[in-house]
Structures are given as structure tokens and as C-alpha cells.
Amino acid sequence: METPSYNYAIVRSFIAWSILWGVVAVLVGVLISFQLVLPDLNLAPYLTYGRLRPLHTNAGIYGWGIGSFFALFFFMVQRLCRTPLWSSGLAKFQLYLFNATIIAAAVTLLLGYTTSKEYHELEWPVDIMVVILWVVFAINIIMTVVKRREEQMYISIWYMLAALVGVAVLYLVNAAEVPVSLFKSYSAYAGTNDANVQWWFGHNAVAMVLTAPPLAVFYYFLPKSTGVPIYSHRISIIAFWSLIFMYLWTGAHHLLWTPVPDWVQTLGMAFSVMLIAPSWGSVFNGYLSMNGQWHQMRENYLVKFLILGITFYGLQTLQGPSQAVRTFSAFIHYTEWVPGHVHMGAMGWVSMILFAAIYYLAPRLYGRELYSIPLANLHFWLVLIGQLIYSISMWIAGLQQAGMWHALNNDGSLTYTFMEVLVEMYPYWWIRAAGGVIYLAGVLVFIYNLVQTARSGKPAADAVAA
């Protein structure tokens, strides 16, 4: 059979850059985790926690997350459609624009140009760069799908296309702002409306950037890694449609007990609980695809990353809905519990899946066998342990913090002042910082392994290289 000439060069480039931005994200994360315990590490004005934290989240979500998804979507769409990328030139342009955007984001955030909206801090000129980037990307993916030579669109393509539409709608609506100068604008919405739009965006950025794309990757790379197909096509269909339908109702669970109308909060809460079903649909589909293949958890390091990743997705989508219930939210919202939750998703679920996909691609991109499987295993254990230390210490910290914040004396007064609670957090913040350092070490092992693969790995068998 004739093999189309797939464009792997662009995949390789996006992966290299996304890893670079991923390291930036983790490094800045480690720095700001130390700033919380050693406030003298805040070097005003440019390197304070308030300016660095958005840089950490943007580098993580947009640099590492989206950068890798660009790479993996370009790979998957060509293979699943059995056709080369619609436009290599456009993809090349996208690579340059992507890096220009991330650099512009980093510089402007450090200079204090920010809209203040979480995960959408970039000011309007950088917003425009992001929009162009997304349009260019969407056109390339959609046109490749339209020109495909495989009639059936595989599950991964559904999640990819949904992400393209979802991000476009979310980003444009939340970006509505009135410029004052080149780097300052005011939101088009005010107060409670602004908050409700922002968290409709904020939570669905989680859906369309940190759920749909990694699911697309999971559904492609799990069968590729194990050699057996996904357990149930029907579960995939139900899980996909119910997921993208229900997610958009849930933003207000970030705003429980705020002045947002109660009925919006209640809908947010109800749909968040209902989301357990489609989320676990994918988790079960993954687990059941392992029927008779569980021995691969010992033998195949790719499977280890993928199955741990989907397990953290499962835990994340149980913990998330529980936090979305009014009573539990009243207790743990605004505490350290929440970063513990978020980082299980970011470091456990999304990053584990991305690591697996990149390892799978390495021999195909570099034409060489992976330099060292033991190092890949070391990477696995370091990031797993680092992330568990991070999340578990923050959950415990959050519970203690919440308990102390809410504690009352017999005469009805508060038992603890704010500072009495804050000082109790210091030991946990030290532990969290240590977890971050271990995670960083894992990421550095990953990079070393990839660099050695590209430079001196054994030439891969032809079949793999093709």
C-alpha cells in the first residue's frame, strides 16, 4: 500500500518547543512555591508572586499543554485521516506564531500587563495573537479532516474538533474588552456578570483544553501502545456527547456562595455531579480495554503512564464534582485543597498522557529507539511521587486550613485569627515545594532521555520510522 508522506517535522518542532515551555512552567512553579515560604524571594517589581503565578499557569496550559496538543493533533490527524497535513506552510507559520505568542505572554505578564482573569490574563494584543493562532490551527485540522482518505472519523477526531470549536467560543466571549492603551483594557462586563462569564470560560477551558484534547490523545495512544482496540465504541459515543453537552453548565461551581444568582449556582452544582458519568465512561473504557492486557503494566512503560494518567482523570472527576457541592465548597473553597486538586489534573492526568504520547512518538520522530527505558521508568516514578507529595500535602493543608477558618468558640466568636491559620500552612508549603523539586527532576530525566535518543539512540527499525 502506498504510504502518504506525512509531515513529522512539524510534530517534532512543536514537541521540542512545548517541552521547553513546560520546563519554564515547572521552574516558575517551583520558584513561586518557595516564595510562599520565603517572601524575600519576591524580587519586586517583576518577579513577585502576583506576576509570576499567571506566568506559571500560562506557560503550563498554553506553552506545554496546547503546544503538545498542536504536535499530537498534527500527528494524529494525518494518521487517522491517512493523508498528509492540508498545509505544511500554514503549520510552519503556526509554529513561529506560537512561540512568538508565548514569548509575548511571558514578557507582558512580567511587566504587569494583565486582565486579571484567571487563565485569560493576556492583554488584548496578545489575545489577538492567540485568536490568529487558533484560527490557523483549526483551518489546518479541519481541512485535513475534510480531505481525509479514511471515511470514518475515529473518536480522537471528535474530541479534537470539539476542542477547536469550544476554545474558539470560550476565548472570544471572555476576551470582550475595551482597550485604553496598547497594554491596558477593561472588561466589557461588570461585577457579577463578569465573574459568571469568567468562570464559564475558566471551567470550560478545563473541558476544552485539559480534558477533550488529552482524551483525544488517550483514545489514540492507548490502543497504539497496547496493540488492542478500545473496549466499546458505544461507550465512547455516549461519553463524548454527554461530556461536551454537560460541561458548559458547570462554570458557576467556582462561584458557589457568591452573589451569582442561586439558580445558576444550583445548575452548576447539578451538572458537575452529572459529569461523573461521562468522565468515568472514558475511564471504564480505558480500563476495560486493558482486559487480558494488565501484564503490560509491568512490561510496557507507555501503558504505565497512560493508565496512571486515566486513573488520575478518574480521581479528578470524582473530587471535582464533590467540590462543586455547596456544602463541601463552603468548607474547602479558597483553601490549599484546590491547588492540590488542580495539580493532580495538570501533573497527574494531562502531563502523564502527554509524556506517554511523546515517548511513543520519539522513535518515529527521531528514527531511533528510545535511549533508555530504565530512565523512562525513573521519570515515571519521580513525576508520580512528586505529584502525590504535592497533591496530598495540599489536601491535608486545605482541610486543616478550612477547619481552622471555620472553628468557633463557645461564645460564637472565631477561634483563630487569619495569621494563626496561615502560620500552620508553612510546613505544608515546604513539603509542596519539595514535591515540585522532585517533579522537576523527573521532567529533567525525561528531557535527557529524549536528547540522548535524538543524538545517540540505536537506529529504529524501518517499520517504526515510517
Next chain:
Amino acid sequence: MWEKKPVLFLLLATAAILVGTIITMVLPFAWVNTEGDRIATVTPYTPLQQAGRDVYIREGCNNCHTQTVRPLVADVLRYGEYSKSGEFVYDRPHLWGSRRTGPDLARLGGKYPDAWHYQHMAAPVSMIPKSNMPAYAFLKDNQLDPGYIRKCMDVLGFPYTEAEISALNGKTEMDAMVAYMQKLGTGIPKAAAAAVIGDLKNPFPKDATAIRAGEQLFAQNCAACHGEHGDGGIGPELEPESYQDAELFQMIYSGITDNGMPAFSALGSTKVWQLVNYVNYRKEH
């Protein structure tokens, strides 16, 4: 069928996404920030306050501080009256935040005197020894740009006078920040101070244990303004037995609104009595 038709698929996916979007994001605009939400006493920011708000945004204060008090017992006791939608109609963007590494600031206005804020902003640990807040002393060195702030006010459509704009000359970002801090949450009348019911009788007069406990509480809550040994600073010097126990209790418990003394009712009456005993009956060094 849809699995083989990308255009149809994109239309269906868009429709699926839009249902929840329209109901939970678009529809609330019909209720929120309308007449029903309106609070007559809530006013737009002055040029100085808005300039401070823009500094707050630039420095990313919202990464550690929330600005919305929930209708929960502990929230209301700690921060004050719970937040109302109508209080935020001039907030573009909103700054409710998502994490309380530092305390909520929705009701900060009027809680401390200006002098407290100037010192705390420049060197947080000088006021709150174990604080992990970064120091923002550099705000004192940045002059405001009245022309630019006028433009901001025009874009926001907030009223201002020429006098307010020219008054910005010579003011710094620190002045603006403090003005903004003092505006926060003052759009609704301050809730009446917690009433003290019954006879105010010192439950442990001159008791050594109470004095020792009071000494610790004083170091944590009072020393920043009244000096380590009550020698005065931002607040006045505190001579032992200057006031009756009951009188002193009232001042600490309910605060003295007009001269910047915050209320410490959140400590509970036992701790306030311990403070009274320390202030009135401590052995002076």
C-alpha cells in the same frame, strides 16, 4: 452518519456546547446588574481609587486575595457583611479571586487607618511578623499619570471633576493603592458593631495567667500600631489604667470608628478581656 460528515459533526458539537452556554452564561444577564440589584449608596471609583485598582490588577493581588464575603458564619464574622451583587456594578473586571492565601479584602475599607496601610504595603512583616506577603515599597516611587488616568475614567464612563484629576499630580501609586483599599466594601452602610450584652465585668481581674495570655495577643494584634510595649506608633501610647476595664473592653471589642481603631470582636470576649488585663495591669518594663 455524523461520524463520517465533519461539517455536520461540527454543527452538532457547536449546538451541544451552546445549550449550557446560553442558559447559564447568557441568560443571567437578564437578572444581574439590573434595577433589582441596584444599591443607591454604591458609587463609582474616583480617579485616585481607580488608579489604585489598576495597580492592584497589575500586581496580581487577586492571585492571593479574594473580594467576596460568603453568607457563611465564619466568613461574616471574619470579614463582615456578606457581599451583594449590586456592590460590584462598577467593577470591570471583577476581582473576586479564587484563593485566600491572604485574607479576603471585600470589606477592608475603613478597617485600618491610612498609616497602617502605608506601612504594611511597604513592609508587611513590620506590621504582621509572620506574613508571607511580598513588599510593595516601590509603589512609593511611581508617580501617577493624570492624563492616562483621565483616559481610563473616560473608557469606564465614570464621573470625575477637573479638580480630582489635577489632584493626582504629585500622588504616587502607593497613595492610589491606599485610597482603593479604603474604598473596598464601603458602598453599603457598615454593619452595626457587635453589641455587648449584660454587665461588663472583668472576669479575671489582674489575673497573672490572663495577663500573660493578653501579652501574646497584644504582640499579635496590637503591637504593630501601639508599639511592642504599648509605647505608641500609628496608634496612641497605652498607659496602664488610663481607662476603666469596661470602657477599654468596649474600645477593643467594638473599635473606635472615627480614629481608625479596628474592632476586635472576632477574637471573642475571653481574649478581649485578656487584652484588657494586659493593657491595664501589665508590669511596665
